[in-house]
Amino acid sequence: MVESAVYLRGAVKVFGGACNGGDSVGGTSVLRGLDMTVPRGSIYGLLGASGCGKTTLLRCALGRVRLDAGEARVLGLPPGAVDAVRVGYMPQDAALLGEFTVADVLLYYGRLLEMQRAAVEERMDLLVPLLQLPPDDRLVKTLSGGQQRRVSLAAAIVHAPELLILDEPTVGLDPLLRHSIWEYLTKLTEGGKTTVIITTHYVEEAQQAHIVGLMRHGKLLAEDAPQHLISLYDCITLEEVFLGMSVQQDQEIQDPSSIENAPSHSKQNKTKSESQEEICMDNPLRDNTEKVPVRQKKKWTKSRCSQSLTKHRLKALLCKNFLSMGRNPGHIIGIFLFPFLQISLFFLAIGGYPTGINLAVVNDEIVDISNCDEYRDIFNDNSSYCTFNASSCLYLNIIDNSLMNMVFYGKMDEAFASVKSGKAIGVIHFPHNFSSQLEIRLLNGIHTNNDTLQFSEIGITMDMTEQHTATLVKTLLYDKYNTMIKQLSSNCDIDSTVSKLPMQFNEPIYGSKYPRYDIFMLPGVLTSMIYFLATTLTAVIMVRERQEGIWSRDIVAGVTSLELILSHIVTQSIFVALQSVEILLVSIYIYGMECKGNIFLLYTIILLQGFCGLTFGLVVAVLSKSITVAMYMCLGIYVPFINLSGVIWPIEGMPRFLQWVSYTMPTTLATISTNNVLQKAWGFFHPQVLHGILTTVLWIIGQVIFAVCVLRQLNISGNKI
Numbered sequence: 206m207v208e209s210a211v212y213l214r215g216a217v218k219v220f221g222g223a224c225n226g227g228d229s230v231g232g233t234s235v236l237r238g239l240d241m242t243v244p245r246g247s248i249y250g251l252l253g254a255s256g257c258g259k260t261t262l263l264r265c266a267l268g269r270v271r272l273d274a275g276e277a278r279v280l281g282l283p284p285g286a287v288d289a290v291r292v293g294y295m296p297q298d299a300a301l302l303g304e305f306t307v308a309d310v311l312l313y314y315g316r317l318l319e320m321q322r323a324a325v326e327e328r329m330d331l332l333v334p335l336l337q338l339p340p341d342d343r344l345v346k347t348l349s350g351g352q353q354r355r356v357s358l359a360a361a362i363v364h365a366p367e368l369l370i371l372d373e374p375t376v377g378l379d380p381l382l383r384h385s386i387w388e389y390l391t392k393l394t395e396g397g398k399t400t401v402i403i404t405t406h407y408v409e410e411a412q413q414a415h416i417v418g419l420m421r422h423g424k425l426l427a428e429d430a431p432q433h434l435i436s437l438y439d440c441i442t443l444e445e446v447f448l449g450m451s452v453q454q455d456q457e458i459q460d461p462s463s464i465e466n467a468p469s470h471s472k473q474n475k476t477k478s479e480s481q482e483e484i485c486m487d488n489p490l491r492d493n494t495e496k497v498p499v500r501q502k503k504k505w506t507k508s509r510c511s512q513s514l515t516k517h518r519l520k521a522l523l524c525k526n527f528l529s530m531g532r533n534p535g536h537i538i539g540i541f542l543f544p545f546l547q548i549s550l551f552f553l554a555i556g557g558y559p560t561g562i563n564l565a566v567v568n569d570e571i572v573d574i575s576n577c578d579e580y581r582d583i584f585n586d587n588s589s590y591c592t593f594n595a596s597s598c599l600y601l602n603i604i605d606n607s608l609m610n611m612v613f614y615g616k617m618d619e620a621f622a623s624v625k626s627g628k629a630i631g632v633i634h635f636p637h638n639f640s641s642q643l644e645i646r647l648l649n650g651i652h653t654n655n656d657t658l659q660f661s662e663i664g665i666t667m668d669m670t671e672q673h674t675a676t677l678v679k680t681l682l683y684d685k686y687n688t689m690i691k692q693l694s695s696n697c698d699i700d701s702t703v704s705k706l707p708m709q710f711n712e713p714i715y716g717s718k719y720p721r722y723d724i725f726m727l728p729g730v731l732t733s734m735i736y737f738l739a740t741t742l743t744a745v746i747m748v749r750e751r752q753e754g755i756w757s758r759d760i761v762a763g764v765t766s767l768e769l770i771l772s773h774i775v776t777q778s779i780f781v782a783l784q785s786v787e788i789l790l791v792s793i794y795i796y797g798m799e800c801k802g803n804i805f806l807l808y809t810i811i812l813l814q815g816f817c818g819l820t821f822g823l824v825v826a827v828l829s830k831s832i833t834v835a836m837y838m839c840l841g842i843y844v845p846f847i848n849l850s851g852v853i854w855p856i857e858g859m860p861r862f863l864q865w866v867s868y869t870m871p872t873t874l875a876t877i878s879t880n881n882v883l884q885k886a887w888g889f890f891h892p893q894v895l896h897g898i899l900t901t902v903l904w905i906i907g908q909v910i911f912a913v914c915v916l917r918q919l920n921i922s923g924n925k926i
Contacts, residue, residue: 208244208245208281209242209243209244209245209278210243210244210245210246210247210279210280210367210368210400211241211242211243211249211266211277211278211279211280211368211400211402212241212242212243212276212277212278212279213239213240213241213242213262213265213266213275213276213277213278214240214275214276215238215239215240215274215275215276216236216238216239216240216241216262216265216272216274216275216276216277217234217236217237217238217239217272217273217274217275218234218235218236218258218261218265218270218272218273219233219234219235219273220233220235234423235258235261235423236258236261236262236265236272236275236423237422237423237424238275238424239258239262239275239420239423239424239425240425240428241262241418241425241428242428243400243402243416244400244415244416245397245400246394246395246396246397246398246399246400247394247400247401247414247415247416248390248391248394248401248403248413248414248415248416249400249401249402249403249414249415249416249417249418250403250404250405250410250411250413250414250416250417250418250431251263251402251403251404251405251417251418251420252404252405252408252411252417252418252419252420252443252447253404253419253420253421254421257420257421257422257423258420258422258423259372259404259420260297260372260404262420263370263372263402263404265277265284266279266284266368266370266402267284267292267294267370267761268283268284268285268286268287269757269760269761271285279292279368280292280367280368287368288763289317289318289761289762289763290318290319290364290366290763291366291367291368292366292367292368292369292370292761293361293362293363293364293366293368293369293370294361294369294370294371294372294758294761294762295357295358295360295361295370295371295372295374296357296372296754296757296758297372297373297376298753298754299345299350299353299354299356299357299754300357300753300754300755300757300758301345301353301356301357301360301753301755302345302525302529302750302753302755303344303345303346304344304345304346304528304529304530304532304533305344305345305525305528305529305532306341306342306343306344306345307338307339307340307341307342307343307345307348307356308329308341308342309528310345310356310359310360311325311328311329311332311356311359311360311363312325313521313524313525314360314363314364314762315328315363315364316517316518316520316521316524317517317518317521317522317759317762317763317764318363318364318762318763319517320363320364325363328363328364328365329341329359329363332359332362332363335385335386335389336355336356336358336359336382336385336386337355337382337385338352338355338356338359339352339355339356344532350377351377351378351379354374354376354377354378355378355382357374358371358374358386362393365399366399367398367399367400368399368400368402369390369393369399369400369401369402370401370402370403371401371402371403371404372404373404373405373406374386374403374405375405375407375410376406383407383410387410387413390403391413394415408442408443408444408447409442409443409444411431411443412431412432412443414431415430416428416429416430417429417430417431417434417443419434419446419447419450421450421451421454422454424454426447426450426451426454427446427450431443434446438450514765514767514768514771515768518763518764518765518768519768519771519772522759522764522768522769522772523772523775523776525772526772526773526775526776527776530746530776540742540780540784541783541784541787543738544734544735544738544784544787544788544791545787545791547734547738548730548734548788548791548792548796549791549795549796551723551726551727551730551734552723552792552796555722555723555726556721556722556723556724556726557723558608558677558681559608559674559677559678560608561610562608562609562610562630562674562678563609563610563612563623563628563629563630564609564610564611564612564629564630564631564632564633564678565612565614565620565621565623565624565628565629565631565632565633566601566611566612566613566614566620566632566633566634566635567613567614567615567616567617567620567632567633567634567635568597568601568613568634568635569634569635569636569637569639570595570597570635570636570637570638570639570640571595571597571598571635574613577595577597577598577601577602591693591696591697591698593640593641593643593644593693593697594640595640596639596640596643596644596689596693597635597639597640597663599689599692599693600663600685600686600689603685603688603689603692604681604682604685608681609678609681612628612629617632617634620632620634621666624666624668629668630667630668630671630674630675630678631665631666631667631668631675631678632664632665632666633663633664633665633682634663634664634665634666635663636659636660636661636662636664638660639660639661639663642656642657642660642661643661643693645657645661646658646661647690647693647694647697647699647700648699650700663686665679665682667679673722680719715884715885716884724884726852726853727792727798727883728876728877728879728880728883728884729847729850729851729852729853729872729876729879730852731788731792731811731879732810732811732814732850732872732875732876732879733846733847733850733852733872733876734788735781735784735785735788735811735812735814735815735818736814736815736817736818736821736846736871736872737818737839737843737846738781738784738815738818739777739781739784739815739816739817739818739819739821739822740818740819740821740822740825740839741822741836741839742777742780742819742822743773743777743818743819743822743823743825743826744822744823744825744826744829744835744836744838744839745832745835745836746773746777747773747822747823747826747827748825748826748829748830748831748832748834748835749832751826751829751830752830752831752832756769766913766916766917767913769916770823770909770912770913770916773823774819774820774823774909777819777822778816778819781812781815781816781818781819782812782815784815785808785811785812785815786808788811789804789807789808789811798883800882800883801883801884801885801886802881802882802883802884802885802886802887802888803882803886803888803889806882806888806889806894807879807882807883809898810875810878810879810882810894810897810898810901811879813875813898813901813902813905814871814872814875814901816901816905817871817872817875817901817904817905817908820904820905820908820909820912821871821904821908823908823909823912824908824911824912824915825838825839826912827912827915827916827919828915846870846872849863849866849867849870849873850867850870850872850873850876851867851873851876851877852876856868856873871900871901871904874896874897874900874901875897875898875900875901876897877893877896877897878893878894878895878896878897878898879897881893881894882894
């Protein structure tokens with residue numbers, strides 16, 4: 206008996222449900238007790254319509270799908286235990302990086318499979334004329350669909366594997382090239398060392414195979430030499446055989462008794478000898494109602510998913526990543542342009558005092574408001590001039606007109622109407638005897654009567670719907686009032702203590718006496734910006750490779766989950782490190798950010814946040830099947846992170862349960878650490894700095910472990926990656 210290259214018995218695979226006795230429960234049964242035998246040194250043509258289970262069957266042979274029941278052996282071993290060097294695989298899609306040249310593709314897969322450069326170049330000399338490959342320096346993304354498939358085929362056979370699995374390799378190729386490929390496959394199997402499994406939609410093309418398997422509804426209808434099947438069923442073409450057997454299968458499914466009414470060529474088979482009936486493994490005249498015995502699913506003793514890290518594969522993956530990014534200058538520019546634009550927009554848009562704000566003024570003590578100009582000239586020419594005449598003019602003069610526009614009204618009703626119509630943010634009112642009453646208040650001190658107190662006050666009414674702007678205006682008006690009192694008291698030698706509130710705000714221990722909102726937000730902006738830049742960059746690059754089939758093809762070539770993820774961590778870490786430097790340099794040297802603590806400690810915290818975002822990008826990539834889904838995940842998590850990490854509002858202002866949620870997030874404690882280093886100059890071993898660093902490191906480790914575990918599970922569960 207000829208030894209089998211691929212051997213399956215009772216193969217059952219159910220997606221989205223469970224397997225019970227060979228039948229699916231609550232899911233889609235793709236393989237239904239399938240038996241398959243591929244002799245060594247043969248070309249096996251697998252025929253069947255789309256959706257019949259051909260690709261799942263191939264993925265089982267590649268060790269990419271674990272059967273729910275049945276037995277599978279590939280090259281004498283369980284599928285997952287076969288060394289990748291012994292197997293070549295060409296998927297339906299090209300599954301090639303567009304930034305690679307033709308030579309890069311073959312060298313890359315040669316490196317993965319432990320080939321020396323000279324050996325790869327020798328194989329290229331053979332494959333270029335055979336497959337009519339484009340010039341070596343042509344980029345894959347510039348090739349036509351047919352050219353890409355030829356390069357993909359070359360990548361599958363560059364290492365001369367023992368088992369070659371080709372999924373629709375001749376689609377889109379001209380007839381002459383298809384004929385040339387079939388001739389090569391025939392020569393390849395002549396010595397008996399190479400076995401080829403090929404799926405094709407060209408039924409008549411499959412007649413060149415040594416054996417064909419006619420697959421439909423998860424089973425093989427027949428498995429034999431093409432000409433033998435044509436003769437056995439008394440048909441003219443293989444396509445007619447397939448059609449007749451498909452009709453017979455449908456009749457048996459609907460009504461097993463309909464076998465008596467089968468087509469004439471099927472009835473003739475009843476008179477065939479037993480030996481002829483054995484030729485077809487799944488003869489349509491056989492009673493298919495009998496259940497295939499379900500074998501217990503065996504645990505794989507060894508899998509490529511569990512192989513150790515290897516230097517040559519990791520080096521090949523790193524070269525691939527760097528070369529792919531280096532061939533895309535627009536992508537590199539974007540990597541460094543986006544951080545610059547984002548940090549610049551933050552500093553330019555946040556923290557500045559609002560300007561051009563209209564403030565309605567009603568000054569009852571000055572009949573003609575233009576008279577204030579005379580006093581303004583006196584105050585400006587002689588700042589030590591002592592007079593209480595027109596103190597309201599002095600106050601208005603002290604207010605910086607570049608921040609607020611004073612709009613004067615004669616009546617309060619008109620001023621309030623301007624606020625209600627949105628023309629002004631507030632109304633400031635001076636009583637008719639404001640200056641004289643203010644002088645009495647300062648001179649009499651604690652003996653001042655209620656009427657004097659009332660008429661020496663400035664009335665201010667604000668539109669508080671624009672809360673932040675209104676708060677800034679209130680603070681400014683209060684500060685300018687204190688400035689005016691100090692100036693009048695100093696010029697006229699009066700004790701100003703009685704006009705002040707009975708509290709004194711001294712110089713702050715940390716920060717500024719008049720803090721800016723951008724300084725409050727800056728630590729959170731630095732950490733969250735680098736976090737989500739790294740997340741998005743990593744997720745998009747990895748999902749793109751997954752979507753284009755690069756991941757799947759690499760894993761078949763022996764790449765492990767750990768190697769795949771580690772290669773992206775190393776590649777993206779370099780860009781994260783450079784982006785972190787860029788953000789700090791732009792903040793310090795262009796926008797004047799002051800770091801009171803150790804700048805290298807600050808950089809370390811920001812860099813760790815970038816790594817944390819990178820590893821979260823890995824998690825997004827393994828959970829997302831498309832770039833659209835990945836972007837939804839990134840955007841969906843961004844808003845909760847910003848709201849809960851204390852960037853917009855202090856954590857202490859949240860409900861208690863949200864505070865606990867906030868502290869478990871990867872950016873919250875890191876933001877606190879950044880603030881403590883940036884503004885308080887605290888060191889590494891301060892608890893509120895160390896906690897943020899340790900939390901970030903734990904998140905990095907946890908996310909890497911999660912991503913590796915999920916990817917390993919995808920590799921062996923049958924889910925497409």
